[in-house]
Amino acid sequence: MDGSGRQRPTMADVAEKAGVSRALVSIVFRNQPGASEETRRRVLRVADEIGYRPDSAARLLARGRSRTLGVMFTVHQTFHTDLIEGIYPEAERLGYDVLLSAASQGRSEAKAVEALLGHRCEALILLGPDAEPAYLDELGQRTVTVSVGRRVPRARVDFVHSAEGKGVRQAMDYLVELGHRRIVHIDGGRGPGSADRRRSYRAAMRRHGLDAEVRVIPGEHAEQSGIETGRLLLAERDRGRPLPTAVLAGNDRCAMGVLIAMTRAGVEVPRDLSVVGYDDSHLSHLMPIGLTTVRQDAGLMAEHAVRFAVERLENPGLEPREAVLDPKLVVRGTSGPPPVGAA
Amino acid sequence: MDGSGRQRPTMADVAEKAGVSRALVSIVFRNQPGASEETRRRVLRVADEIGYRPDSAARLLARGRSRTLGVMFTVHQTFHTDLIEGIYPEAERLGYDVLLSAASQGRSEAKAVEALLGHRCEALILLGPDAEPAYLDELGQRTVTVSVGRRVPRARVDFVHSAEGKGVRQAMDYLVELGHRRIVHIDGGRGPGSADRRRSYRAAMRRHGLDAEVRVIPGEHAEQSGIETGRLLLAERDRGRPLPTAVLAGNDRCAMGVLIAMTRAGVEVPRDLSVVGYDDSHLSHLMPIGLTTVRQDAGLMAEHAVRFAVERLENPGLEPREAVLDPKLVVRGTSGPPPVGAA
DNA sequence: TACTCCTACTAGAGCGCGCTAGTAGTGCGC
DNA sequence: GCGCACTACTAGCGCGCTCTAGTAGGAGTA
Known part of the structure; x- marks a missing residue:
């Protein structure tokens, strides 16, 4: 007498209770022609009464297709x-x-x-x-x-x-126009779209005459990767190499990681460093200051x-x-x- | 000759190719006793060769239980x-x-x-x-x-x-110990746990002798709600009512909203305002400064x-x-x- | 030899549905 | 009176599997 013990009603139950054949019930539930309006209504009412619910396993098995x-x-x-x-x-x-x-x-x-x-x-x-x-x-x-x-x-x-290329190009043009030159790209590794983004980053740098500044840091599409890259850049700064002025992250999550690492170290975004993500995932709106990113x-x-x-x-x-x-x-x-x- | 046209192999196919009965194949795939080691291996090999994959719809239909x-x-x-x-x-x-x-x-x-x-x-x-x-x-x-x-x-x-009560109590004790008195709670509306959290907030305020400061603002478990509450509090401030010193949000997403609204208005967290969330969702780590929250x-x-x-x-x-x-x-x-x- | 017992296997029903082929019943034309 | 078309319905097979009730054949026993 418990939830799992009760038998789930089948088409046969509906058919019997409504005084029609199984096939007719099937017709009604598939919304096929071949049943009178009156019968249709009666079948549906009965089905509702006994809590009938078509079984997709059986349905799936019976028709070849599962849709x-x-x-x-x-x-x-x-x-x-x-x-x-x-x-x-x-x-x-x-x-x-x-x-x-x-x-x-x-x-x-x-x-x-x-x-x-x-x-x-x-x-x-x-x-x-x-x-x-x-x-x-x-x-x-x-x-x-x-x-x-x-x-x-x-x-x-x-x-x-x-079009990864277009997105990256827009971001890069925007950054360069703002005056950035030391723009680092964190790679997405095997992540989707990474190869294209990397390629477009390189092309954009070249196009803007920044060949000498090209720098791709290996990473992946996760926060941790951004945090690690942030730490790497900070460690380099402490050894005398200046921070980049902008980071183009592999995706939003990675950008988030960079923000975490940088903010914790007292680097202020965007004053000291600009960070751009990719995806415009749900996440990007949720930062207090909002993440600049490429919307898909x-x-x-x-x-x-x-x-x-x-x-x-x-x-x-x-x-x-x-x-x-x-x-x-x-x-x-x-x-x-x-x-x-x-x- | 296309992906969708090809017939998916069935147990019968495996059985025929392996020279045994369908039932035997079934036994092998259910890992039941009743088949010799040798046959078992042969069946599995054949199945793998023709790309057989048990059909859960049929399996599900056949045994009463779906697991x-x-x-x-x-x-x-x-x-x-x-x-x-x-x-x-x-x-x-x-x-x-x-x-x-x-x-x-x-x-x-x-x-x-x-x-x-x-x-x-x-x-x-x-x-x-x-x-x-x-x-x-x-x-x-x-x-x-x-x-x-x-x-x-x-x-x-x-x-x-x-134990919502315990969580809220910990958060409140912590805030009060830091010296907070004007602690506002944003309610989670119909959201899960909200009623308990609201109740515990009230109880904690009373216990700390802050009856006069009790303030529950209606809301729900989403960023938007936090943003709106933030705006409300800011508007009140502009009309002369002081900001609270701490906000206990209904959950992390709501806390996030408060942060967004406040930061955009130049209110610095945690200097001017403390914000505490609830859930310790994935989100909480991802903020640059990290969200103080109650971990579930x-x-x-x-x-x-x-x-x-x-x-x-x-x-x-x-x-x-x-x-x-x-x-x-x-x-x-x-x-x-x-x-x-x-x- | 005749019997049990065991292992390795098989036959075949049935899960809940879809669907094809069919059957009444009714109306209509000639 | 018969054929024909059309509507409203039904019988029953089969989808791919599980599972019960078996059978064949060999080993062990008296």
Whole structure:
């Protein structure tokens, strides 16, 4: 007589109670023609009364298709939750269900993906996947797969990302115009978009005649990496090398780390140092002074990802595609002109 | 010949290729006794070769139980991702699968829960649910349900939370000891734990002889609420009423909002104003100066939630229980003594 | 030899649904 | 009176798996 003991009602229960066949109940619930208005209403009323709820496992098994999109994301990647928020409505609009699976410290991406496939997701949407290209290609061969943020060169995978180059260029032009010359870039390592961002940083420095100042510090897309880089720069300063006047971080989380390290050491942002992030994740607004960053439109990216997946599901001949969205520099409180005399 | 067109291999395929019966393959995959070592190896090898992957929909349908826990969370509640990270390993340890479903702006909690139930989750773990008690009770009657963070008075629901009272008391004692008297509390509205936190705030003020200073400002558990409260306090200051010397926010996100509003207006934290949050969400570390807050141990809470669910599933006679974990004040950079002469 | 007992395996029902093929019943034209 | 089209419904197979109730065959025992 407990919650778990009670049998969950099935279509047969509804059918019996409503005095019709199982098939008819099925028709009603699928909203298919073939039932009179009156019967329809009666069936729905009865179903509601006995608390019937269609069983997606059975439904899924019966029709070949599951109409379910599997989304893999990484816990703590704030930008991912922005994306998820955009995925649900678009999937619903197109009549698809969404299943979420998180990767984290103790749970590899492969494990998260495995769970999704086990639940018969027809397509995978991977948010900033960090796995090897070979693995992603294998997934792409097996299932419709969309990668958001990370380009997978020769894999059978759709790809949605923002034009990293344009974003970085905007940020760099902005900084240079303010008078910055010693602009350091913290690399995102294997993180999505990193290679492009790094390349564009180098190109921008060259274009502005700052070849001699180019400096890329290895890092990754996490706070810790920013903190470590901050410490490194501070240690160098103590040994006589001047601080850069601006830091272009690999993403917002990394920028956050730089801010933490610098502020703790008494370096004032943006007076002594400008810090620019990348993503415009939820996080960026939340700083008291606001993080200057490059905005990627999460809603639009989510929409594209879902659409790519669905279109390829419904039209299997389609080749994987790539969507490139234009990012936009958002100037907030962590950037300003360089300290006087630092040029 | 495309990813979505290919038929996914089934047990029958494995059985045929390995020259055994379907049942035997099933035995091997369930790791049950009844197959020789040699056959076991052969079956697994063949399965791997043809890329067989058990179908959880079918598996789920066939055995009565799904061994799946449904977790509802709210997008952007950073503390929830902390919890999720703790839920996975504990569930795995106990042999349960986890399904995630997110509520957000455009997706109600009921909808998120509906999706979970449709996928045959045996138990629900609701992270900081905001739904009406009546609805939660209804869920509790139907399914094993655990609420994390929010107490649901007379509902058939397990409950995991931290001892809000103790946490608030620690924070208040700390502030008073520093010399604060004008301590304002921003209420969490319908947010989980709010009622207890409000009550403890009042009690602490009384205990310290500060009855006359008691002030609870309505709010909720979001940045915006903190920003608005900040503006309110600033407007009052401009009309002659002094700022409080300390703010005890409803949670970290709200505290963040206060910081944003105050810093933008030139109020320096913690020199002019101390701000204390609640949750010790991921967020709190990420501020340059670190948010003083009350830590709830997310890992431990997650562990308890999973355990409650599983134990009640495997022992249907069990009554719903309550776990109260001790929170701990974490002093970081947003708190300090009140400005001189403000007493 | 005949019997039990054991291990290694198989047959086949059934989980809750979708869907195809079919059956009444009714109205309509000629 | 018959065929035909149309609506409202039903029978029953099959999705891929689990699980119960078996069977085949060999070892051990009296």
